[in-house]
Amino acid sequence: MNRVIETDSPEVFADEMEKLQDTLPKKIDANPQNVEKGLAKLVLTLIELIRKLMEKQAMRRVAAGSLSEEEIEKLGETLMKLENKMKELKGIFELKDEDLNLNLGPLGDLM
Amino acid sequence: MTMKIYAYGVIDSDKKIDESKMGLDDAPLFNIPYRDIGIVVSEFRSTQVQNEDKASILKHEEVVEMLTDKFTVLPMRFSTLFGGKEHISLMMRDYYDDFKENFDRLREKVEFGVKSIWPGDLIRERIIIAHRKNDNLPLVANSSGKSFMKEKFENYKIDKEFEEEADRCIAIVDGFFSKFISEKKLEKLKTNNLLLCAYYLIDKEKEDDFKKAFEELRSSPSDLKYLLSGPWPPYNFIILTNSRTKKIGSLDMADMVFQRKDLEEKDRT
Numbered sequence: 001m002n003r004v005i006e007t008d009s010p011e012v013f014a015d016e017m018e019k020l021q022d023t024l025p026k027k028i029d030a031n032p033q034n035v036e037k038g039l040a041k042l043v044l045t046l047i048e049l050i051r052k053l054m055e056k057q058a059m060r061r062v063a064a065g066s067l068s069e070e071e072i073e074k075l076g077e078t079l080m081k082l083e084n085k086m087k088e089l090k091g092i093f094e095l096k097d098e099d100l101n102l103n104l105g106p107l108g109d110l111m
Numbered sequence: 112m113t114m115k116i117y118a119y120g121v122i123d124s125d126k127k128i129d130e131s132k133m134g135l136d137d138a139p140l141f142n143i144p145y146r147d148i149g150i151v152v153s154e155f156r157s158t159q160v161q162n163e164d165k166a167s168i169l170k171h172e173e174v175v176e177m178l179t180d181k182f183t184v185l186p187m188r189f190s191t192l193f194g195g196k197e198h199i200s201l202m203m204r205d206y207y208d209d210f211k212e213n214f215d216r217l218r219e220k221v222e223f224g225v226k227s228i229w230p231g232d233l234i235r236e237r238i239i240i241a242h243r244k245n246d247n248l249p250l251v252a253n254s255s256g257k258s259f260m261k262e263k264f265e266n267y268k269i270d271k272e273f274e275e276e277a278d279r280c281i282a283i284v285d286g287f288f289s290k291f292i293s294e295k296k297l298e299k300l301k302t303n304n305l306l307l308c309a310y311y312l313i314d315k316e317k318e319d320d321f322k323k324a325f326e327e328l329r330s331s332p333s334d335l336k337y338l339l340s341g342p343w344p345p346y347n348f349i350i351l352t353n354s355r356t357k358k359i360g361s362l363d364m365a366d367m368v369f370q371r372k373d374l375e376e377k378d379r380t
Binding site for chain 1: 264268301337342
């Protein structure tokens with residue numbers, strides 16, 4: 001096999017791939033020393049996924065004009081509180097936004 | 112210490128292979144036949160393969176490449192270890208039909224990878240500026256809930272436009288290759304700037320056409336940067352659905368993308 005790797009910008013690609021590898025843990029790092037954090041990370045990742053899905057659906061409904069002023073206000077308050085609560089929990093477990101993702105192998109990333 | 116068996120790939124042959132070739136730990140390679148196919152392995156003394164061991168990753172790939180020159184290969188993920196020959200027999204029995212289907216589909220085919228980087232940060236900035244100029248959002252921020260929704264909606268519109276722009280660019284890039292390929296997998300915006308990671312399955316005889324198409328793409332005027340890699344064994348196109356359990360295969364072969372990325376990285380450095 002005469003394999004080639006061709007690019008005019010090897011450094012740019014190397015940097016970008018490095019960024020990608022930094023943001024995509026292949027597995028939850030759970031061990032006896034940090035099992036609490038590992039578990040929190042998994043649970044918060046799932047909550048974050050659901051929160052983002054809810055937020056996206058809300059935006060779609062705003063775009064479609066299917067929400068009343070009152071509903072927008074209520075939804076906004078709810079989503080805001082949820083976001084603040086997530087920030088608080090991330091702070092408690094010392095997790096960053098980019099920690100809340102999972103690489104699902106051939107299926108791609110969770111978020 | 113019990114010997115483990117390190118697996119490199121399943122091949123469409125039940126015959127002996129050239130056993131003068133060595134695998135990991137300088138152990139000789141051999142083919143374990145199952146019906147009319149086989150799995151190429153070597154004995155392995157440790158219980159675990161060090162994932163970060165570059166020499167081992169390259170050795171694994173060297174073996175897979177050597178096999179690819181002679182057979183159709185369904186490569187195993189780097190660091191695939193079996194407890195013994197009996198485990199291998201069970202796996203081969205469970206996935207035999209899948210392997211045969213994959214051999215039929217992937218025979219005389221290779222995989223190429225195309226990556227493209229665009230100035231995502233600049234494009235996003237441009238979209239944000241355009242949005243600030245035309246603030247025509249259907250929301251009036253006269254309360255905390257509505258302010259929150261307005262901000263989120265603004266970001267939603269920007270993200271949407273950003274993705275639409277990405278789709279337009281990807282369609283152009285992909286268009287250069289579409290007439291040469293059998294199958295493809297496109298991954299969009301894995302980072303803000305990494306516009307596209309594309310995997311193309313092509314007939315071996317179309318390799319030169321594919322490379323020419325890449326050269327045409329690369330010389331076309333645009334802000335995009337490109338990387339071509341290949342030909343690879345078809346890591347990203349192996350489909351496993353254990354015919355006995357009807358479950359998606361638990362083998363790591365479909366997951367080889369990780370290993371391939373590692374290798375791409377190493378080839379470049």
